[in-house]
Structures are given as C-alpha cells and as structure tokens.
Amino acid sequence: MTGPGKLFLILGVIAVGGLLLIGGAAWYWWDQHSVELFEAARASVEDGHKSGSKLEEGDCVVHALERHKADWSRTMVSVIKNGLWLTGCLDASKSQPRFCEDVPSQDNPLLAGIWAGNICVQQGFSEPYCHTLFQNVSKYCHSPERAGKIKTGARPGPMT
Numbered sequence: 001m002t003g004p005g006k007l008f009l010i011l012g013v014i015a016v017g018g019l020l021l022i023g024g025a026a027w028y029w030w031d032q033h034s035v036e037l038f039e040a041a042r043a044s045v046e047d048g049h050k051s052g053s054k055l056e057e058g059d060c061v062v063h064a065l066e067r068h069k070a071d072w073s074r075t076m077v078s079v080i081k082n083g084l085w086l087t088g089c090l091d092a093s094k095s096q097p098r099f100c101e102d103v104p105s106q107d108n109p110l111l112a113g114i115w116a117g118n119i120c121v122q123q124g125f126s127e128p129y130c131h132t133l134f135q136n137v138s139k140y141c142h143s144p145e146r147a148g149k150i151k152t153g154a155r156p157g158p159m160t
Helices: 003-052 057-070 076-092 109-122 130-141 144-152
Strands: none
Touching: 003 057, 003 076, 057 076, 057 130, 076 130, 109 130, 130 144
16 A cells, blocks of 8 residues: 555544544433433423413514523523523414514525524624524414414413
C-alpha cells in the first residue's frame, strides 16, 4: 500500500471511530435524560393548557411573547418549552373568530416563515428563535382541533 493509501485508511478508521464514539455518547445521554425531557415537555403543555382555559387565543400569544421577552437567555430549549406552553394554551383557549385571519399554513413554509419573521420584527425581536413561537400559531390555526373549536364555539375538555 502506498503512503497516501495508508493515510486515507488511517483517516477513515479515525473518522469511523469518532462517529461511533459520538453515537455512543449520544445514546448514553438520551438513555439518561429522555424521561426528564418528556416530563418537562408534558408539564409545559399542561401549564399552558391550564392557563389557556382562562384566556382567549390572542391572550395566549401575548403571554407567550411576554415569557419570551422575560427569558434573557433565549436558548433553544427555553424557546421550545415556551412553544409547548403556547401550544397547550391555544388548545385550551376560547376561540376568537378573526384570530387566524391572514395566518399562512405550514404547507407553504416560505410564506409562513416570512409572516413569522415580520411579526417578530414588529415585536422588536431580532434573534433567531422568535419565529418558532409563530410556527405554533400557524400550525394551530390550520389544525382540525381549531376548526372544530370554531364550529362548536366551545373549549376542549381537559387534556388526556
């Protein structure tokens, strides 16, 4: 085997070993923390649901934005937690006839992204996480649950 061939073989072995090491570490971390993560997600949705049972849809968004503003660190984890809270809140909230007016569907991600970005700028946010809150609004506005809520004019029952 020539010099360059040996070098590529060694680099390949190192790359495969590195990938196995990273994969093993990720599996170990997930094994140790997945239950905790799922419990935190469930608690966020439940807290949002509890709050939403006393609010209208627009109020849920206002509260989610206030929570976002108050979170000075704005990490991806905190934004996901706030987004889960917003999802629970919207699901339990009282519907407003015009709340979803002009909200684009997630079926057109470019239009939904521009819409979310514009709202974030209007709210004074320039960081990359604000738009994830409004993705939840877009998803909610075009959901069968929201359509059913509008038809009946009622709030959903407690979460199961």
